Amino acid sequence: LGLGDLYQPLMDALQSANRQYPIWALSLQDRLWDGYQGLPSGSMGISAFPSMHVASAVLIALYATRLSVSLGTLMWIFAVLIMLGSVVLGWHYAIDGYAGALVVLAIWKITGAALSRADARTITV
Structure with a gap:
């Protein structure tokens, strides 16, 4: 490069x-x-970009946060450790982890918005 x-x-x-x-x-x-x-x-x-390890850890942290604040906190700590470890051990550039996290956050938000719209259109009988 x-x-x-x-x-x-x-x-x-x-x-x-x-x-x-x-x-x-x-x-x-x-x-x-x-x-x-x-x-x-x-x-x-x-497969380096984006980091799927960081993406998976962030996805788990997002879901865990919905279940419980304490579990969510623990999983966010885990996600940060995965991010740090991937860079410190030379597996990824930091940007790989940032991109993985941002992609998951974007998908989480888009999916949440789509599901909210679908729920709003559902007619309960």
Whole structure:
């Protein structure tokens, strides 16, 4: 993309930490990258934008908030941790998580509005 190697310091720090405390995510990242490059040692499955992990966590948090404020709070904390973890471990750029969250919020709002209109049109006998 012509951006240089902006994330090399992060990857160096993760590799250094991996020598002391194994980080399984790094070997998985290598396998996914090998698969992306078509190497037989790799596996396919890279999907980075938007982050579906963050999107799923936000969707769960939205629904949980409707059920209970305390459960919702717990799930929002979980969503934030998923977002932070995906960036800190080098799986995603922050924008991937923001986009995932925004897409889910938009779908949630649009679906809610559509269901409200459908309810308003329903005739109860």
